[in-house]
Amino acid sequence: MKKDKLGAIRLTEQRKVILEELKQLKTHPTADELYFIVKKILPKISIATVYRNLEALSAAGYIIKIKSAGNQKRFDGNMQEHTHIRCIKCNKVRDIEDKIELPEKYKNLKTDFNIIGFNIDLYGICPNCL
Amino acid sequence: MKKDKLGAIRLTEQRKVILEELKQLKTHPTADELYFIVKKILPKISIATVYRNLEALSAAGYIIKIKSAGNQKRFDGNMQEHTHIRCIKCNKVRDIEDKIELPEKYKNLKTDFNIIGFNIDLYGICPNCL
């Protein structure tokens, strides 16, 4: 089986379309939002395929699963390091171009956890909800 | 109706117990975890009451609803400003005593959102999952 360089998944037609559409969007859609978009290209696709493959693609490192508040997972096809801002009213997520870095002094925090990394998200109100 | 100073909610017996138990815990429990704890004191309490009142208490400013990853909401009775670290394996949340501040230079980020604040969470592996 031909494996891709990034992760050990085969890029099926469904996966290719999901990936392409996600990469074109700047809106960080939820799985169901993306389902309706992908459906226009592959009308027979199942919503379970979209959920499953968003997980697979993010596990394989093609896309990013956006953590942070909100009860729906969102996905991001932009692999450049960047920060997100979320609207506290409608939960939409947008990119912040500036890359935020944590000062050196926070590298050695007191905890019995094994620190792997951190996550900074901004929150505010989007133009639409103002 | 006697309103409390903080928010406009009446502190019923159920709410008092939920609040007290949460304040004693350092574990940032989920609603159902807290339900089983509170049940020992009020055996007849309904899980819906716990969910409803965790929302009510956080809306009224008595407790904090922890945002960030993981599919279950978690709650924190510690109103001091502090940072959280989450275990990527078991999703448990612990406090970091140091207060993390965002450098000045990030106060004017380029975005059409109205920035209200930010949220920093660390992630890592807890002693138990190591």
Place this chain on the structure above:
DNA sequence: TACTTATTAATAATAACTACTATTAACTTT
């Protein structure tokens, strides 16, 4: 006291996933 409103326990309903199943497609071995 009688009335009004808030809160509760219990349970039904919902939203967002996630697992299952039969089928098909892709790859591998003969």
Place this chain on the structure above:
DNA sequence: AAAGTTAATAGTAGTTATTATTAATAAGTA
């Protein structure tokens, strides 16, 4: 290339965490 093996899919059932509904009760007010 045929047969065998594994992976992926569509469709759908099931699950989990949460939210809404409802009838009963408790608290506050006139």
